[in-house]
Amino acid sequence: MNPLWITQVLAVLRLEMRKTFLSKRGFWIYILAFMPVVLFTGKSIVEMKMGRIGDFGEDTNVFATVFQLFYLRLAVFFGCLGIFMNLFRGEILDRSLHYYFLAPIRREVLLAGKFLAGVIATCLIFTTSTVLQIAGLYWEHGWRVFSDYLVNGNGLSHMAAYLGATVLACIGYGSIFLAAGVVFRNPLIPAAIILVWESINSILPSLLQKFSVIYYLKSLCPIQIIPESGGFFAMLSINADPMPPYIAIPGLLLVSAAVLVAASFQVRRMEINYATE
Amino acid sequence: MRANDRVVFENVSKFYGDVLGVNRVNLSIPPGITSLVGPNGSGKTTLMNLMTGLIRPSRGHIRVLGIPANQPEELFRYVGYCTQFDSFPKGFTGYQFVYSYLRLYGCAHAEAEDLTWKAIDRVGMMEPARRKIAGYSKGMRQRIKLAQSICHGPSVLVLDEPLNGLDPLVRAETIALFRALAEDGMHVIISSHILHEVDQISDQVILLSNGYVVAEGQIRGVRSEMQEHPMQILVRCNRPGVLAAKVFEQDSVVEAQIHKDGLGVLVKTRDPDKFYLLLNHIAQNGVTIESVAPADDDVNSVYDYLIGSEEAGR
Helix, strand or coil: CCCHHHHHHHHHHHHHHHHHCCCHHHHHHHHHHHHHHHHHHHHHHHHHHCCCCCCHHHHHHHHHHHHHHHHHHHHHHHHHHHHHHHHHHHHHHCCCCHHHHCCCCCHHHHHHHHHHHHHHHHHHHHHHHHHHHHHHHHHHHHHHHHHHHHHCCCHHHHHHHHHHHHHHHHHHHHHHHHHHHHHCCCCHHHHHHHHHHHHCHHHCCHHHHCCCHHHHHHHHCCCCCCCCCCHHHHHHHCCCCCCCHHHHHHHHHHHHHHHHHHHHHHHHHCCCCHHHC | CCCCCCEEEEEEEEEECCEEEEEEEEEEECCEEEEEECCCCCCHHHHHHHHCCCCCCCEEEEEECCEECCCHHHHCCCEEEECCCCCCCCCCEHHHHHHHHHHHHCCCHHHHHHHHHHHHHHCCCCHHHHCEHHHCCHHHHHHHHHHHHHCCCCCEEEEECCCCCCCHHHHHHHHHHHHHHHHCCCEEEEEECCHHHHHHHCCEEEEEECCEEEEEECHHHHHHHCCCCCEEEEEEECCHHHHHHHHCCCCCEEEEEECCCCCEEEEEECCHHHHHHHHHHHHCCCCCEEEEEECCCCHHHHHHHHHCHHHHCC
16 A cells, blocks of 8 residues: 555646646647657658768767757757646646645645656657657668667667756756746746756856756766857857766756755645736 | 534735735634625635635634644645636546546545545536536536535535526535535535525525625524614514504614505514514404514625625625
8 A cells, every 4th residue: 555645646647647748738849859850860861862871970979969959958948848837837827726736635745746747758758759869860870880889889878878868857957947837927037047047057157057957967968069160059068077977967866856845845835816827 | 523623713814915805804613504705805715715725814823623724735634625716627527527636635546436426426417427527517517516525525615606507406406415514514614695595504604895704603693783773573463553553662663664565564673572572462462463573684684784785786
């Protein structure tokens, strides 16, 4: 027999998963998540049609660049914004949050259930996309070259690192956007603030850098990217003080946990007053 | 049964910014059917949201059966709340709406299913329970919310305008259900602006106006406290003219009017007890009295006297 709070977390999870997956409202998240899959697969198809095979090492660098500059910073970022901010804010706008607040459930347990649902949903969407991106990109090279890269090269560790970074990005951004959805009425304000904060992370003092998600994620990415164009992209990609994974992973989880604890205090004080929303 | 069986408000005020919700409310609500009566904006829903912890008081304390209202995990083991919010989780059927609530409550699947069907049956929603709530009529939505609020067998049932949208037959059945629940020892706290219904079903009333409690208690008790409005008593008799002349001999009688059908007298008196004694005397002196009934000790009259005819007519 499960303790009550586990039963309740699972009940919240069941309810939230129905709402989070395949909702019309969240359709743009799928487009954002799977856009690189279409691009990479398209590139492979074009190369194969033209009878060319691209450079494997170059493709690996292309993936690393797209993953760090677009996928983590924009796709996962905005995808998490769309899903996690709606966990509370969306229910307030739909005037249905009271359904949860009328149940004998600790608000902290409710928050945990909703967060877990968001993490499962985003992880499934974005890790699936990550795997498909890799498959699409290396398709033109054939299974033999790709399996050689996985087995004899560092393909497996790279893939694990990308998938791990994706999962941690979902947890990190998820916690921040869930908290933002509890505090802010308009998602654009926190989204803009957090986006700027994450972008200027590399030029912040060392201590402040640690209060961002991208700082830890950059350290987990297996390939250090150096954009040729320099300037803004160089600022985004530079990682002057990389952390080893055994510090980066618990560090990010700790930041996320702290944000969730702060959010739970806010949820505990939350009132149902739809008229003012 | 919990040791403390009251819903208690201690000097509770709630402000929405500068706007007053309720002010300095002190209440101790016993079991039975209690009605919150007042015009729109008088603070009925605010009081209900306060006692269920959906909003927090700006000042004061609220305890429901001894449980602070800001502890939902404990409170809703004993409280069911049928809100006025007419919105539901998207895509739910009536069954899922009640069932999911019971799963949140902590019930296992089999128990939740059993309790769901029992509650749905009790509000007469068996047939449409498997249909989506989005296709329900207003009355059906009202009843499924009621099913959700009673499904876990609460000790305190809070109902915000529960009879809204119900047709007369269902309305009568629902009132009968409230009575049955109250007879089982439950607190049934109802807000309504339909006064004659409140009068029919309430054991006690709380009259609200502009965020203040203006009167509370059993309706007849509240009425007898209102000395500035003489009590109206309709006396049916065979000789109304004689009766009218006789009652005027009493100082406390301020008006006696022959009823328009000519078969009785409407008396206004400041001292009903003294008047009833006089009636005994008159009855022994040749006037046959068929019935004596207070004409203005209902909620409608009390409400009208306290809050004003303008608001009562809304």
